[in-house]
Amino acid sequence: MIRIFFILILIAFNSLGLKSQNDCFYISSILVDACGTPEGPNEMLRLQLGSEPLDWTTMTIDFPNNNFLGICQNEITEQKVEALNSTIDACGIFIEPEDEFLPANADVLIITSVDFDPSAHDYSGLIDTIYVLFQCAGNTSGHFANWVNNCNENNGFRTTTVTFANGCTDVATYNRCFLTNQ
Numbered sequence: 251m252i253r254i255f256f257i258l259i260l261i262a263f264n265s266l267g268l269k270s271q272n273d274c275f276y277i278s279s280i281l282v283d284a285c286g287t288p289e290g291p292n293e294m295l296r297l298q299l300g301s302e303p304l305d306w307t308t309m310t311i312d313f314p315n316n317n318f319l320g321i322c323q324n325e326i327t328e329q330k331v332e333a334l335n336s337t338i339d340a341c342g343i344f345i346e347p348e349d350e351f352l353p354a355n356a357d358v359l360i361i362t363s364v365d366f367d368p369s370a371h372d373y374s375g376l377i378d379t380i381y382v383l384f385q386c387a388g389n390t391s392g393h394f395a396n397w398v399n400n401c402n403e404n405n406g407f408r409t410t411t412v413t414f415a416n417g418c419t420d421v422a423t424y425n426r427c428f429l430t431n432q
Contacts, residue, residue: 262312267279268429272310273300273301273302273311274299274300274302274414274416274419274420275297275298275299275300275304275358275412275414275418275420276297276298276300276420277296277297277410277412277420277422278296278297278298278357278425278426279293279295279296280293280294280295280296280394280410280422281293281294281296281423282394282395282424282426282429283297283396283397284370284392284430285370285371285377286366286367286371287367287370287407288310288390288391288392289392290362290363290368290389290390290392290393291361291362291363291364291365291366291389291390292361292362292363292367292370292371293361293362293393293394294360294361295359295360295362295394295410295412296357296358296359296360296364297313297357297358297360297412297420298355298356298357298358299352299353299354299355299356299357299358300354300355301354301355302354303352303353303354303356304351304352304414304416304418305350305351305352305414305415305416306321306347306351306352306383307321307350307356308368308387308414308415309321309412309413309414310412310413310418311360311385311410311411311412311413312391312410312411312412312413313394313410314393314394314395314408314409314410315332315391315392315393315394315395315408315423316359316389316391316392316393317389318385319385319386319387319389320385320386321360321383321384321385321386322364322384322385322386323347323383323384323386324364325348326364327346327382327384328346330361330364330366330368331344331345331346331382333368333369334362334368334373334382337368337372337373337374338373338374338375338376339375340374340375340376340377342373342375342376342377342378342379342380343379343380344359344373344376344380344381344382345379345380345381345382346381346382346383347381347383351369352381352383353423356379356381357378357379357380357381358380358381358383359380359381359382359383359432360369360382360383360384360385361380361382361384361385361387361388362385362389362392362393363384363386363388363389363390364384364385364386365387366384367386370410375395380386384401392420393410394408394410395408395426396426397426397427397429397430397431398426398427399431401426401427402405403425403427403428406427406428407423407424407425407426408423408424408425409421409422409423410422410423
């Protein structure tokens, strides 16, 4: 009886046009302690999209530190993607979206600044297709928080929220106290 009730609730939920989180996307990883100097522009956030394309122009990000400055695509980002691709020895590739949509099931890398240093990272063994988005310039101090000495575990939590205008959202939380001292 309980199983039938749950299935009916699920059918009713789906018939309202609401999507489960797995149909939208999820935050698969965050590069908190990034390589490169300054560190802030080299931080990254990775998304795995679900079964439908998403309009990246409607995406907002609530970072634990500093404001989201929007996504920029220009000659600078094109050069950064070319620099990344020139170091790949395997069959992978980085792609900037050609229009406003990220394709269904895409792997997406959000780099926290167009001031990102491609030479600070090694993607030589990349075997996947990754769509890359760059946050606009203007923030060099970073969006995440690294390990800190004498960290209070109760105050170490940092949360990032990514939201698209269609209602798709995901939240990732980490505790900076549990990171490795680099």
